[in-house]
Structures are given as C-alpha cells and as structure tokens.
Amino acid sequence: MSHAASSTMTGRTASGRRSGSLTQPRVRWGEKLGESLLFLAAASSVIITVGIVGILLYESGAFFRHVPLKDFLTQREWTPLFADAKFGILPLVAGTLVTTTIALLVAVPVGTIVSVWLSEYAPRRVREWVKPALELLSAVPTVVYGYFALLLVIPALQWLLAKFFSYDLAGSNMLGAGLVMGIMIVPYVASLSEDAMRAVPQSLREGAYAMGATRLQTAWKVVFPASISGVTAAYILAISRALGETMVVAIAAGNRPTLTANPLEPAQTITAFIVQVSLGDLPHDSIGYQSIFAAGLTLMLMTLVFNIAGFYLRRRFREAY
Amino acid sequence: MAGPNAMTMSLITRRRRLDVLFAFVGALLVVLCLGVLALLVGDLVRDASTRFEWSFFTNYPSRKPEQAGIKSPLVGTILVMLVTACTAIPLGVAAGVYLEEYARKNWFTNIIEINIANLAGVPSIIWGLMALGIFIYQFESWFGSPNDTTSGLGRSVLTAGLTLGLLVLPIIIVATRESIRAIPQGIREASFACGASRLETVRYHVLPYSLPGVLTGCIIAMSRAIGETAPLVTIGALSYVAFLPPLPGSPIKDMDGVVTGHAGLFDWLHSGFTVLPIQMFNWVSRPDTRFLANAAAAGLLLLAVTLVMNGVAIILRNRMRRSIQW
8 A cells, every 4th residue: 555545535534535444554565465465475384384394295105005114114225116125214324324424534523623712712803704705615505515525525535545545435425425415514603503592691701801811711611501502403404404405425435335334435325316216207106206206205204203302302402591 | 748749740741742742643633634634625627637628518428428518518507506596586585585584483384394303314315205206296197197208397407496595494584593593583573663563574674684694594505406416317317418408499400400490488398308417327337438628627617616615605705794783
C-alpha cells in the first residue's frame, strides 16, 4: 500500500463520502498480501525439508523391498551394479568413517590451536586480517581441492613413503583425500571456536591473570572450558562437513568399495558412490538408481546421529554466565 | 627457604616458556594454513601455464586437449547462476524479513527456525538426490501425460539453478536475519510513529539499512553455488557440451540447416548444460593426463572468481562495520 493511496483514502473520509469508522481499522489488503507472501517464503524451507526426507524415504523404501535390511547392514560387499549384485553398505560406511577420521585428526587440533591463538594471543589488527584470510581457505571450490589432493598431496605422500618406508602407495587413497579434507575444514573449526572463545566474559580471564596464570594456562584452563559448548558445535559442524564431502573423495580416494580401516588403501565413500553412479546413465526405477537413495539416507542418518550426540554433549557441558 | 623458592621460580620459568612456545606454534600453524592456500594457487598456475590463451575461453570442449576450451561451461555457469540468484535471493530475503519482522513466537516459527539451521548442514550431494528424485522424476510422473514425457524439469539449466538456489537459501536467510537484527528498534518505532505500516517500514527503513549485510550474504551464497559440483553431477550435468543454450529469438535449424522456427524467450532454461566445476571434474578424471592442464586452467578461473567474490564480501563487511554505528 503506497503513500499516495492512503492519502486518497483520507481525502474521501474528510469529504464525508465512503467514510470509514475511526474505531474500526480498515483492512489493508496490500499489507495482508505482503505478509502472506513473506510467510510463504519462510514456510518454503519446511516444504524443502519434507521434500528431501520424503524422496529419500520413498526411493529407499523401493530399495528395501528388493534388499533385506539385514543384508544391507551385515553383508561385507557393495556391488549394486554388478550382475551378481551385493548390497552390504559396510564398505562405504567404512570408507566414509576413515576419511572423516583423518580429516578430523587434522582439522580439530589445528583448528583449535589456531582459534586459541587468534582469540588469546593475536593482536587485534592481525586477527582482523588473518580470520577472513583463513575463511578464503574454506571458500575454495571442493573440486579444486580434489585436484590438489590428486596431483600434489598424494604424489608428495608417495614420495615420502617410498623414501622413508619403501612403501608403494597407490595413486589414489584415503589418506591423501582425508588430509586435504582436513585442511579444507580447518577454517570452519577455527572461525566458530574463535567466536565462542571471544564470547567468554573478560572478567574470567582477568580472574585467571590475577591468580598469576600465564596466557597459556588462562587459555586452556579457563577460556577453553568456558567456551566448550560453542567449540563442540564447531566440531560437530566439522564432522558433518567431512561426512558429506564429495568431490575430494570422488577424485582422490580411489572409488573402489573396500571394507578396510587402512587409510593407505583406496576405498569409496558413500558420497563418492553416489557420484560414480550418477555419472553413468541409470534408468529410473532400476535397483542401481534406488541404491543411491539408500546410500543417501544412510549418510543423512549418520550426520543426524553425530548432530544429536553433539546436542547432548553441548547440553551436558554448557556453562552459562 | 631457598629450595621451594627456587622450585617455584623454575616452575614459573617453565610456564612462561610454554606460553612463548604456544604463541610460536599458533603463529606457525596460521602461516602454514595460509601457505597451503598459496601452494594451491601456485600449483594451479604452474599446471595451467600452457593454457593461458584466448582460445581457451572461446573453444568448445574437445577430444584434443590442446584445442579444448571452456566456452559452453562458462556460459552454462553464468546462466545457472542467473537462475540461482533469481530463486535464492528473493526467497531468502523474504524469509529472513518474515522471521525477523513478522513472526510471532509460536511452535511453527520454532519449527521453521530449527529447520533452517538443519538445512544449512545437509550435505550438498543430498540436495542433488532431492533434485534428481523430485524435480526430474517425480514432477514427470505428477504432471506428465503418457504422450508427453518432457514435463519434468529435465536435466536442464532450470533444474540446476533451482537446486543450487535452494542449497544456498539458508546462507541468505541467516545473513538477512543477522543484518536486520542489528537495526535498532527505535528506527521501526519512529517509522510507526509517522504512520507507516509494517510493510512500509520494511520497505523504506529495514531493507535499505540491512542492504549491505544482505548483499554480503548474497555474494557469499553465490560464490558457494559457483563452485558446487556434487549436486549437479547427481542431476546429470553433461560432460561434453558442444552447443550453447538457445538465445531468445535465435533461429532453430533442422538437420539440413533449414530454419524451422525461432527459440522462445525461456527456451534456454530447458537446455542441457554443463558448468565449470563439472568440466574440471571431467578433465581431472580422464585417464589421458594431457587434459590436466585444462583442468588446472578451469580450476584457476573458478578459484579466482570465488576468491574475488569472497574478497569483495569481506571488504563490504568491514566497511559496514566501520561506517554504521547506531
């Protein structure tokens, strides 16, 4: 409803014709319409979620009509596209967990140390420059990281292992992919943890310093425990990112479903399997097509489990001020 | 008394040393992380150096690595981003405005809020599955008739743009909300006091003041969408495209080159497509290593675009922080 329109209405009221009662507010249809449109936009996010969950369950349902849940969870081979198809999700889950673990072994220590350093040690000007610069690291497209893993990191690892351990490393493996994923996730951990640490009240630090603590003691024994809720949230986000990361593992992890916990071997993750199948041309309603939805559902459930665990951990350790 | 005192002193010295050591380790790790970024850029520049030529931009992908170019993926990326922006920005800003300015505190608002936080954490490949299952196949079975199988959205520019638009929607909603929340309540009250309605207050006060923040969010969202590969692989982006989506009004020729009609205004939306990250992925995964130089060049372009977009967003954010003091 524009200004011009409302002044016309006032004019009519003044001239006596079409006078609205002053006690009864006029219904402003423009306002109503605007609000409804805005509401629809907000509600669309719920529709999207219903869509995602719905289609995963629907296509997985078709999948599980062919494949017993017991086979899916216990068989040790995953070959859905072979003539002699086997549908054990374990190799894909193993691949996903191994690459995620390697990524976290890089991202959590490095990210935490960087965040403590940024929050407790770095001068303000340095922090203002370094934090956005680190965020650039997380803005790099993942397919570029895949290239980096395949053509720089893995050759470097091959060289190192051959030189010092005389080990012949495969040209694509989980270690290289996991390491690069770790680097990719560092900024998430660092940035979110740093936000959490900076939110810790200054008085806590001053209390620690007054007791004669060094910066390091203050950081690890006062600030870090006080910010643990936010830091855990950062770790959970890191886990979600690592579980769902696709292009790095699709390019560099080897793309062969193998049930192994050895990071030096090539393997396939859930996400990489979905990419591999999508690259081919699978007919709709085939078991291969349905299998990518079952794999996707498994991935969603894994992410969900970690998020719920994180939620309870955060509640358990939350310190409120 | 000398004993304990000396012990205390050595304890203090040790703590101090640890403190200095940590300061050093922290700084080293930061430098290492930034070093990785530099290494990444350096590696791409080195590998791509043979492809720094104009024909790389004007040639279609080819079986011959030295002739292959990025004409079709580049146009594809631009068109897909256009659809993404047209979907995500209006929807995201509207949702953000609703949640901050209109929403009452009730169970439905709660659900929406929790839901948006969760959507932001959904792996991108799952968005691809959603698009494949719903936009491509379910739409076809819902709206398609037996003699018309093209009624789904198909593996098109439109599907790709919509998918990426929904994927980055949470980023824009969160940015919009944060930016609106920073506007003092007094501004709204002043506007109401002058007789403005809620919608007018949003239109003339809330939106203009939150614009820099919203813009930052949009740029970050677009830079995320440009580099997104996995969901587009899932919905079947093509890996070899030797044509451009039809320009509105351009002649359509049949096999003998006879003009049979003209492309409609929106025909390009239904065209098959490829985008830069897909093309790069295709070149990386080929057994023929001569294509790697092409992959590096495409990656470099992609990296440059995302870094510039993020750089602009950071500068915008810093400016805003400095210039607006409520």
